[in-house]
Amino acid sequence: KQEVTQIPAALSVPEGENLVLNCSFTDSAIYNLQWFRQDPGKGLTSLLLIQSSQREQTSGRLNASLDKSSGRSTLYIAASQPGDSATYLCAVPQGGSYIPTFGRGTSLIVHP
Amino acid sequence: DGGITQSPKYLFRKEGQNVTLSCEQNLNHDAMYWYRQDPGQGLRLIYYSQIVNDFQKGDIAEGYSVSREKKESFPLTVTSAQKNPTAFYLCASSIGQAIYGYTFGSGTRLTVV
Numbered sequence: 421k422q423e424v425t426q427i428p429a430a431l432s433v434p435e436g437e438n439l440v441l442n443c444s445f446t447d448s449a450i451y452n453l454q455w456f457r458q459d460p461g462k463g464l465t466s467l468l469l470i471q472s473s474q475r476e477q478t479s480g481r482l483n484a485s486l487d488k489s490s491g492r493s494t495l496y497i498a499a500s501q502p503g504d505s506a507t508y509l510c511a512v513p514q515g516g517s518y519i520p521t522f523g524r525g526t527s528l529i530v531h532p
Numbered sequence: 533d534g535g536i537t538q539s540p541k542y543l544f545r546k547e548g549q550n551v552t553l554s555c556e557q558n559l560n561h562d563a564m565y566w567y568r569q570d571p572g573q574g575l576r577l578i579y580y581s582q583i584v585n586d587f588q589k590g591d592i593a594e595g596y597s598v599s600r601e602k603k604e605s606f607p608l609t610v611t612s613a614q615k616n617p618t619a620f621y622l623c624a625s626s627i628g629q630a631i632y633g634y635t636f637g638s639g640t641r642l643t644v645v
Contacts, residue, residue: 518628
């Protein structure tokens with residue numbers, strides 16, 4: 421069964437720092453990996469989707485990389501802003517299927 | 533705009549009552565999912581459906597029921613058998629093999645009073 425771990429569980433940084441959030445998974449037979457953002461009491465907003473054949477995806481200040489062989493993905497946030505404060509989750513399909521398994525998330529606070 | 537609509541946003545249930553949470557999508561997605569989210573526990577899969585009139589239990593299906601009579605709709609009923617139903621419930625959908633990832637609704641907060 422796919423297990424997904426996100427490190428760190430929480431992060432508090434001053435505005436302007438570059439950040440790296442980590443996601444590791446146990447079964448590398450995946451179709452893709454998706455990063456989400458969740459604000460308190462809200463649903464999940466998709467940030468980046470990386471297909472299994474890709475190594476990275478970029479959107480604005482966000483860059484996500486995928487290393488299937490080592491079972492790892494990182495989300496890089498450049499020049500963090502207070503508006504980036506949220507919980508970030510990665511979703512990885514269960515091995516050989518498309519049913520997503522989630523990590524517990526990284527809770528990020530960016531203070532001015 | 534295409535998306536997923538969950539209603540109501542907040543729901544209160546008395547002990548012993550069944551309640552139904554609505555999830556509707558206009559994305560023409562084949563697969564739909566229900567997740568439960570509790571503080572510190574992440575998202576746990578309750579039920580999922582790949583096609584109309586077919587659904588499968590997830591990791592925590594006890595005390596819940598679903599139906600999939602239409603492609604657009606996947607309602608979740610929280611029955612009185614669910615001992616601790618207070619939680620945040622999220623509905624999601626995807627094209628069959630999720631090649632374009634997953635889309636989520638805005639969630640329903642259920643509280644037992």
